[in-house]
Amino acid sequence: MPSKNFDRDTILNRGVVEIIDSSEFIELLDSSTPLNLKMGFDPSAPDIHLGHVVGLRKLRQLQDLGHQVVLIVGDWTAQIGDPSGQSATRKMLDHKEVEANAETYLRQFFRIVDKSRTQVVWQSEWFGKFDLADVIRLSARFTVAQFLQREDFRRRWDAKRPIAITELLYPLLQAYDSVMIRSDVEFGGTDQKFNLLVGRQLQEMMGQRPQQCFLVPMLVGTDGVLKMSKSLGNYIGVDEKPADQYGKIMSLSDDLIATYFELLTDLPTNEINEMKGLLISNSINPMILKKRLAKEIVIQFWGESEGNNAENEFERIFQQREIPQDIQIFSFPEELNQTGENPSDFRISNMLVNSGITASLSEAKRLVRQGAVRINDQQVETDVSVEQLPSGITIKIGKRRFLRLEKKE
Numbered sequence: 295m296p297s298k299n300f301d302r303d304t305i306l307n308r309g310v311v312e313i314i315d316s317s318e319f320i321e322l323l324d325s326s327t328p329l330n331l332k333m334g335f336d337p338s339a340p341d342i343h344l345g346h347v348v349g350l351r352k353l354r355q356l357q358d359l360g361h362q363v364v365l366i367v368g369d370w371t372a373q374i375g376d377p378s379g380q381s382a383t384r385k386m387l388d389h390k391e392v393e394a395n396a397e398t399y400l401r402q403f404f405r406i407v408d409k410s411r412t413q414v415v416w417q418s419e420w421f422g423k424f425d426l427a428d429v430i431r432l433s434a435r436f437t438v439a440q441f442l443q444r445e446d447f448r449r450r451w452d453a454k455r456p457i458a459i460t461e462l463l464y465p466l467l468q469a470y471d472s473v474m475i476r477s478d479v480e481f482g483g484t485d486q487k488f489n490l491l492v493g494r495q496l497q498e499m500m501g502q503r504p505q506q507c508f509l510v511p512m513l514v515g516t517d518g519v520l521k522m523s524k525s526l527g528n529y530i531g532v533d534e535k536p537a538d539q540y541g542k543i544m545s546l547s548d549d550l551i552a553t554y555f556e557l558l559t560d561l562p563t564n565e566i567n568e569m570k571g572l573l574i575s576n577s578i579n580p581m582i583l584k585k586r587l588a589k590e591i592v593i594q595f596w597g598e599s600e601g602n603n604a605e606n607e608f609e610r611i612f613q614q615r616e617i618p619q620d621i622q623i624f625s626f627p628e629e630l631n632q633t634g635e636n637p638s639d640f641r642i643s644n645m646l647v648n649s650g651i652t653a654s655l656s657e658a659k660r661l662v663r664q665g666a667v668r669i670n671d672q673q674v675e676t677d678v679s680v681e682q683l684p685s686g687i688t689i690k691i692g693k694r695r696f697l698r699l700e701k702k703e
Contacts, residue, residue, distance in 0.1 A: 621696045666692050
C-alpha cells in the first residue's frame with residue numbers, strides 16, 4: 295500500500311467506532327513523541343481478509359505520521375483461541391500449526407503495514423519464562439465476576455454452556471502483552487473492547503500510563519449480514535487471486551458499497567457522501583460503483599495492471615458469458631495416481647476437492663446437491679462418476695470458478 299498523508303479528521307473519525315480516551319489520544323498525537331501502536335494477532339488461521347484490513351489501514355495512516363507499530367504474534371493465546379464473540383470453546387492448536395499460520399499471516403500483513411516501521415515480537419519471549427507463581431500473581435488482579443460482565447461470557451454462563459479456565463485467562467494474557475511492550479495505543483474491532491480495557495486497567499495497576507483503546511468497526515461479509523469471517527465463508531482474502539477478489543466485490547449487496555469505500559479505500563469522504571445520495575435516489579446503476587470499488591481493492595493489493603485485467607475478465611465472463619482464459623485443467627486419471635484413488639469410484643465431488651475448488655468433500659457434495667455445478671452450462675443433478683464424463687467439458691462451480699476436464703488413456 296503506498297504511503298499517503300491523512301488529515302486528523304480522517305484518522306480520528308473515518309473507520310472509527312470509539313477511542314478510549316479520545317482527548318488523551320489527541321494529546322498524545324500533539325506531543326510529537328512517536329507512539330507504540332499495539333496490534334496483536336493470533337495465528338489461528340493463516341489468512342488475512344478485508345475485515346482485518348480495516349484496522350491495518352488505520353495503523354498505516356499513523357505510521358505515515360511517524361509512529362511505530364509493535365506487532366505481537368500471539369503464539370500462546372492462539373493455542374487457547376480468542377473467546378470474543380464465541381458461543382463455544384475453540385479447539386486448541388499445537389505450536390507447529392501456530393508457527394505455520396504466522397509465517398503466511400506476516401507476509402500478508404506487510405502488504406498493508408509498513409515493515410520498516412514495525413517491530414515484530416512473539417508472546418513466548420515473556421510467557422515462555424512464566425511459571426505457576428507468575429500465573430497466580432497475574433490472575434489475582436482480576437475477579438471472575440469482572441470477567442462474567444463480558445457479554446459473550448455472560449450469555450454462555452446463563453445458557454449453562456461451558457467456559458474453559460483458559461478462556462478466562464485469554465484477556466489477561468493479551469493485557470500483559472500491553473505491559474511488556476509499554477503500549478500507547480491498542481487497536482481492535484468492537485468485539486475486542488473488553489480485552490483492550492483489561493490491558494488499560496492492568497497497565498495502570500502496574501504503574502504505567504494506560505493505553506488508548508482504538509476500536510474499529512466490524513466489516514460485514516459478502517453475505518450482507520454477519521461480520522466477515524473465514525469460518526463463515528463470507529470473506530474476501532488479501533491473498534486471493536485478483537479475479538476472485540473482483541468477483542466477490544461484485545457479488546456484494548448494494549447497501550454495502552458506500553461502507554466498503556469508506557473503510558477500505560482512500561476515496562474522499564465528500565465523494566462517498568455524493569455516492570450515497572445517488573444510490574438513495576436511484577440516480578446511478580449500483581454496478582458502476584461496484585466495478586469501481588472492485589478495481590480499487592484489486593489495485594490496492596495487486597497493482598493497476600492486475601486491476602485492469604480483473605475488470606476485463608469480469609466483463610468477458612459475466613457480461614459476455616465467456617470462459618476464463620486461464621481455466622484450470624484437471625487431468626483424469628493422471629492426477630489420481632498421486633492419491634491412489636480408484637478411478638471408478640471417483641465422482642464430481644471428489645474432483646472438486648482434488649482440484650482445490652472446495653476445501654472438503656462435504657462442501658463439494660453440497661454444491662452438487664444445491665445445483666451450483668454446471669457442465670457445459672447444463673445443471674448437474676447427480677454426483678456421477680468422472681469416468682462417465684467426456685473429455686474437454688467445462689465445469690462451472692457457482693458464479694466464478696471453472697474447471698476443464700481432460701481425460702488421458
